[in-house]
Amino acid sequence: MKCWIWLGLALLASGAQALETGERLAPWTLSDQFEQAYTLDDDLRILLVARSMDAAKLLDAALEGQAKGYLEARQALFVADISRMPGLIGKLFAIPAMREYRYRVLLDREAQVVPQYAAPEQGVLWLQLERGVLRERRVFSDAAALRAALEQVAP
Template identity: 60%
Template sequence: MKRWSILLLSLLPLWANALEVGERLAPWTLLDQFDEAYSLDSQARVLLVARSMEAAKLVNAALKDKPKDYLQERQGVFVADIQRMPALIAKMFAVPAMRDYPYRVMLDRDGRVAPRYVAAEDKVLWLQLQDGRLVARQEYATAEQLAAALEQARP
């Protein structure tokens, strides 16, 4: 019983910080894989968040054969949480490999942004936005599901 109490108390902050439908997302700025800054604004309609390498691979699989501006045309933004990745690996291998992707990846190197959006680590979190407010949320466990959702989000 003591374990359950501890577990429940440790999860309480996550529930308290969970973003609710109708709430405005707090602004943030991150650098992408080209070290270019991007600030979340009211123009974004879809925010994809990958909290693990597994989830980021789902996004890559869903977007790898798409045209260069595919995600941007859908007013989509992709945030990858890479705070647990060793800095040397990120700098020498992972980020340079991301430069070949046909889409921008906002890199959360310090865990300042991605933890705001609570989701399963192995899934891609989809936040549907309108004028900077959350209107819906969904989690995707496969690249096929994510690709189909992106197709439906046509501009």
């Protein structure tokens, strides 16, 4: 019996491993807060990932005062895992509020994308990409540091 438990835990752990540097991101398509679909392509340079409301607020603080299109000019996109948000809350309050943002938010409603990157619960995960291949991963827990990193990316 204990052998089966350990085997199950080992399989779960192996399935939750983070994408490694040098690996290609698996293709996916998500809709944003305006129900516009986006399919991952090789032009994306930076993928910012948040698993929690606190992480999303951190990104919002880092982008405060930036013009519309700031992320897109840097070939960057933001993905938010909203799978734990109650559907009614999302539909009536959270997603309509996101439509006021000056940046696009790709919504991972079913936790199909975010878990494959092993994003931390706290902080924003930064995936630096080159033609769809992961080159670097960083985690930001400070809005000023995230803002400074984004400023260093040439539009």
